[in-house]
Amino acid sequence: xxxxxxxxxxxxxxxxxxxCGGKKGVKDEGASVEDRGVSAAxxxxxxxxxxxxxxxxxxxxxxxxxxxxxxxDSSALDDDSRMLVEAHANYxxxxxxVTLVLEGHADERGTRExxxxxxxxxxxxxxxxxxAMGVAGNRIQNVSYxxxxxxxxxxxxxxxxxxxxxxxxxxx
Amino acid sequence: xxxxxxxxxxxxxxxxxxxxxxxxxxxxxxxxVEAGVPIAVVPFAWRGSxxxxxxxxxxxxxxxxxxxxxxxxxxxxxxxxxxxxxxxKFKEWRLIKAEALVVGRVQELKANQFRVEFxxxxxxxxxxxxxxxxxxxxxxxxxxxxxxxxxxxxKLTGEKGAFDTRIAYVTVEGANRQPxxxxxxxDSDGYGAKTILESKxxxxxxxxxxxxxxxxxxxxxxxxxxxxxxxxxxxxxxxVANFPGSNSAPAWxxxxxxxxxxLSRDGNAEIYTFSLATRKLRRLTNHHAIDTExxxxxxxxxxxxxxxxxxxxxxxxxxxxxxxxxxxxxxxxxxxRASYSRDGKRLTLVTRHNSGYHIGVLELDSKGLLVxxxxxxxxxxxxxxxxxxxxxxxxxxxxxxxxxxxxDGRVKQTLKFQQGDVRExxxxxYNxxx
Numbered sequence: 001x002x003x004x005x006x007x008x009x010x011x012x013x014x015x016x017x018x019x020c021g022g023k024k025g026v027k028d029e030g031a032s033v034e035d036r037g038v039s040a041a042x043x044x045x046x047x048x049x050x051x052x053x054x055x056x057x058x059x060x061x062x063x064x065x066x067x068x069x070x071x072x073d074s075s076a077l078d079d080d081s082r083m084l085v086e087a088h089a090n091y092x093x094x095x096x097x098v099t100l101v102l103e104g105h106a107d108e109r110g111t112r113e114x115x116x117x118x119x120x121x122x123x124x125x126x127x128x129x130x131x132a133m134g135v136a137g138n139r140i141q142n143v144s145y146x147x148x149x150x151x152x153x154x155x156x157x158x159x160x161x162x163x164x165x166x167x168x169x170x171x172x
Numbered sequence: 173x174x175x176x177x178x179x180x181x182x183x184x185x186x187x188x189x190x191x192x193x194x195x196x197x198x199x200x201x202x203x204x205v206e207a208g209v210p211i212a213v214v215p216f217a218w219r220g221s222x223x224x225x226x227x228x229x230x231x232x233x234x235x236x237x238x239x240x241x242x243x244x245x246x247x248x249x250x251x252x253x254x255x256x257x258x259x260x261k262f263k264e265w266r267l268i269k270a271e272a273l274v275v276g277r278v279q280e281l282k283a284n285q286f287r288v289e290f291x292x293x294x295x296x297x298x299x300x301x302x303x304x305x306x307x308x309x310x311x312x313x314x315x316x317x318x319x320x321x322x323x324x325x326x327k328l329t330g331e332k333g334a335f336d337t338r339i340a341y342v343t344v345e346g347a348n349r350q351p352x353x354x355x356x357x358x359d360s361d362g363y364g365a366k367t368i369l370e371s372k373x374x375x376x377x378x379x380x381x382x383x384x385x386x387x388x389x390x391x392x393x394x395x396x397x398x399x400x401x402x403x404x405x406x407x408x409x410x411x412v413a414n415f416p417g418s419n420s421a422p423a424w425x426x427x428x429x430x431x432x433x434x435l436s437r438d439g440n441a442e443i444y445t446f447s448l449a450t451r452k453l454r455r456l457t458n459h460h461a462i463d464t465e466x467x468x469x470x471x472x473x474x475x476x477x478x479x480x481x482x483x484x485x486x487x488x489x490x491x492x493x494x495x496x497x498x499x500x501x502x503x504x505x506x507x508x509r510a511s512y513s514r515d516g517k518r519l520t521l522v523t524r525h526n527s528g529y530h531i532g533v534l535e536l537d538s539k540g541l542l543v544x545x546x547x548x549x550x551x552x553x554x555x556x557x558x559x560x561x562x563x564x565x566x567x568x569x570x571x572x573x574x575x576x577x578x579x580d581g582r583v584k585q586t587l588k589f590q591q592g593d594v595r596e597x598x599x600x601x602y603n604x605x606x
Contacts, residue, residue: 073485110485110522111478111508111509112377112551112552112595112596113376113478114465114478114508116418116420116441116464117418117420117436117441117463120436120441121440124440144397144418144436145392146376149374155567155570
């Protein structure tokens with residue numbers, strides 16, 4: 001809003017960086033993941049695992065919002081979501097050691113595997129925009145839970161609206 | 173027409189399995205047929221020191237009734253209760269309009285050893301169609317009852333029965349914020365359930381190996397979906413796919429050597445094949461849309477899958493090397509998660525209409541789509557190995573339950589487990605020896 005040309009410059013630069021970076025948004029961490037003894041292990045919920053809200057930056061109001069919502073069977077970001085993601089991306093650009101997990105989710109309609117892929121597309125849509133804003137792909141890890149972790153367990157449109165989301169979960 | 177068959181569970185513990193004694197089950201036939209073959213199943217005679225460990229004739233009668241092909245005659249109408257050919261008076265059975273008659277007896281030979289005999293008669297021709305004698309232990313009685321049901325089914329319908337098979341499914345127990353996911357295996361009638369995996373993270377997409385000895389599935393136990401293969405006899409697990417991103421939707425090739433699955437290692441969900449022997453990957457699809465839910469044709473030459481490349485999810489078919497992609501479904505708003513019948517002529521799938529997500533059958537020759545269910549959140553359909561029934565997941569009273577429908581849509585039933593949300597059923601292949 002404030003300095004549009006500066007903004008465009010940042011976007012242009014980051015597009016270049018992202019293009020040079022090659023792979024987008026998916027962090028290779030396959031080797032570092034340890035298997036847990038499943039029947040006994042406690043792995044907790046996603047939110048607890050990825051830490052608590054961080055201090056507010058200059059776009060503090062936006063940074064307090066950590067959920068991006070979507071239309072049914074869509075991974076498109078509307079204008080409001082775009083602003084939200086851009087605020088987080090700006091924060092990440094200014095705090096280059098912070099990493100994050102983008103957790104994609106879907107509502108229960110349709111099949112579980114399709115929804116797993118859909119949740120992933122949603123996470124990718126957020127990651128792509130962050131990448132375009134200059135956040136290096138290796139700082140972002142995408143995870144999809146599909147329809148497996150609903151925010152609301154009811155079975156109506158008001159619940160489904162909450163469940164079609166990407167959660168922005170900060171690391172260190 | 174609604175009828176509840178309720179049978180208490182009384183299991184002898186198998187040596188490798190922990191059996192949940194509390195898992196009482198109700199099977200509710202929600203829609204039946206009037207035109208089934210009228211059959212009388214006489215309670216088997218019992219000779220032994222203790223009460224019989226299994227009510228064999230109850231299990232057989234329930235199997236035949238659930239198939240939708242038979243009309244089981246109420247026992248109160250029986251004029252006599254014969255147990256072998258010398259005691260049968262065919263006139264008595266013609267009087268109550270039975271066309272087929274099953275009699276038998278169970279004898280305790282020594283501790284945990286039983287002789288089971290049964291005979292099947294054609295009432296009108298007044299002749300025996302089949303008869304066998306077996307010696308088994310207590311833990312085998314339930315399975316033997318299903319095998320006898322299979323023999324009766326075959327003799328009377330000319331088609332192979334699928335009672336002596338199993339189902340895999342996932343239950344979720346516990347509060348919403350602290351769920352426990354259980355991957356379970358039970359007999360085809362839902363009894364004898366055993367937990368083979370327990371996790372605090374989601375488990376989805378169980379898939380039987382063609383020999384019935386292993387299950388592939390997707391587990392989120394490492395906070396990211398990965399594909400595992402677990403051997404059922406001893407529970408040994410192999411993590412076959414933990415590539416970056418999602419690893420999901422495993423499907424066995426008919427020869428059991430290859431898994432088709434969906435990986436997002438290159439950013440977007442694409443279908444790959446993975447050789448279990450060489451651990452080599454081969455990418456089959458390359459499209460920016462969603463490609464998922466692969467399933468092999470029984471001859472192993474083709475793979476059907478779900479793709480959103482046309483805008484909405486529809487079923488496509490390609491050669492097993494990824495070439496010759498063609499769209500198969502055109503009816504309905506969306507079609508998802510197709511899998512083949514054993515004869516390769518039909519697909520069962522989830523079909524979305526304005527009324528919701530239903531189970532359907534697509535005839536591959538005519539491309540005709542038959543919608544079988546009218547509940548609105550149906551998913552995960554799979555054919556019984558004889559193609560006669562389709563097992564699927566649906567919601568009833570806000571809870572996930574398993575249901576089955578005959579592949580012509582005429583008979584429907586619900587399997588109600590006493591606890592937990594039940595989903596992701598998969599019907600096993602044949603090949604399970606006593």
